[in-house]
Amino acid sequence: MGLIDRARVYSPWLYHLHCGGCNGCDIETLAALAPRFDVERFGILLVPSPRHADILVTTGCIPRQFIPMVKRVYEQVPDPKVVVAVGGCACGGSLFYEEDPDNYAILGSADLLIPVDVYVPGCAPKPEQIINGIVQGILKLAEKGSNRPTKTITK
Amino acid sequence: MSTHIRILRQVLAKYSTPMTLKYPSGVDPNKKYSQIPEGLRGFIERDEEKCIGCRACYMVCSGRATKIIDTPEKRTVQVFHFRCTFCAHCQECCPEEAIKMTNRFELAVSDRNDPKVYANTDLKMLICKSCGTSYLPEKMQKRALERLSEKINPRVKETVIADYKKVEGYCPDCRRARGVMLDTHTKKHVWLEAT
Numbered sequence: 313m314g315l316i317d318r319a320r321v322y323s324p325w326l327y328h329l330h331c332g333g334c335n336g337c338d339i340e341t342l343a344a345l346a347p348r349f350d351v352e353r354f355g356i357l358l359v360p361s362p363r364h365a366d367i368l369v370t371t372g373c374i375p376r377q378f379i380p381m382v383k384r385v386y387e388q389v390p391d392p393k394v395v396v397a398v399g400g401c402a403c404g405g406s407l408f409y410e411e412d413p414d415n416y417a418i419l420g421s422a423d424l425l426i427p428v429d430v431y432v433p434g435c436a437p438k439p440e441q442i443i444n445g446i447v448q449g450i451l452k453l454a455e456k457g458s459n460r461p462t463k464t465i466t467k
Numbered sequence: 468m469s470t471h472i473r474i475l476r477q478v479l480a481k482y483s484t485p486m487t488l489k490y491p492s493g494v495d496p497n498k499k500y501s502q503i504p505e506g507l508r509g510f511i512e513r514d515e516e517k518c519i520g521c522r523a524c525y526m527v528c529s530g531r532a533t534k535i536i537d538t539p540e541k542r543t544v545q546v547f548h549f550r551c552t553f554c555a556h557c558q559e560c561c562p563e564e565a566i567k568m569t570n571r572f573e574l575a576v577s578d579r580n581d582p583k584v585y586a587n588t589d590l591k592m593l594i595c596k597s598c599g600t601s602y603l604p605e606k607m608q609k610r611a612l613e614r615l616s617e618k619i620n621p622r623v624k625e626t627v628i629a630d631y632k633k634v635e636g637y638c639p640d641c642r643r644a645r646g647v648m649l650d651t652h653t654k655k656h657v658w659l660e661a662t
Contacts, residue, residue, distance in 0.1 A: 404549030445575035
């Protein structure tokens with residue numbers, strides 16, 4: 313593992329993408345970033361541009377009109393990247409999505425469009441649950457970054 | 468003025484200790500999850516002995532997370548937690564009180580097919596003597612008969628139970644076909660009461 317990979321694992325930057333849905337998961341995600349739960353303990357920083365990010369956090373189901381934007385944001389995140397789907401809508405479509413008949417407005421869960429690494433189910437998930445998911449995402453990032461075993465990285 | 472000073476004192480007392488919960492690496496296991504409220508709805512657990520497969524949870528499920536998968540041998544009642552909205556409707560409507568929502572909320576997984584996010588219950592199905600199709604879970608029929616004998620009008624109880632024994636083992640379609648042959652009309656007890 314090079315110096316850059318090591319630094320990336322110890323301070324992953326996070327981009328928060330709200331696709332659709334009811335905004336509940338966004339509030340919980342912001343609560344996780346706030347001092348009470350404080351994911352910034354892990355060196356995480358919320359960045360305003362996907363070009364600076366390592367972890368992409370998507371919340372909400374994906375409406376059909378939003379498909380090109382999600383694709384573009386995913387492509388803009390530099391490699392190695394990890395996608396964390398937060399909430400029932402991003403994981404499985406939940407209330408807004410039905411397999412049969414097909415919905416004219418909603419595509420469904422995030423993994424129909426982009427490869428998702430960690431799923432955090434819940435409606436809405438607790439901030440602690442989101443931290444759990446993001447920590448799993450960091451471990452995935454370490455795996456992707458190099459071939460070094462993840463054991464040495466975990467505290 | 469004294470009230471203000473009191474409030475200020477309380478606020479300062481609260482903020483003198485660190486506010487952050489060190490969640491994943493908490494040292495004290497009792498303090499690790501200090502934020503779990505009492506009514507938190509998490510992973511859905513189903514009591515396999517109590518569940519009779521009546522599909523009530525499937526009918527009320529708001530996120531369509533509950534699925535009924537029927538095969539000739541068994542009926543599987545499944546909850547897929549990715550789709551679940553944790554609304555506890557299934558817990559409320561369950562007639563046997565088999566469903567219970569636990570406090571477990573750490574459900575983050577990296578695979579869609581992880582057994583951690585599924586709650587499955589398998590039930591044995593009854594097979595029709597005549598046509599060979601499966602029609603009802605064994606437990607559900609047993610429980611239905613129990614409830615019937617509890618709640619039925621005692622005057623017609625004997626007739627109905629005797630009729631039920633005659634058609635036991637047949638699927639609903641075959642029962643209907645044999646109604647005349649076995650003398651089991653559904654409204655027979657009404658006619659009996661009238662005479």
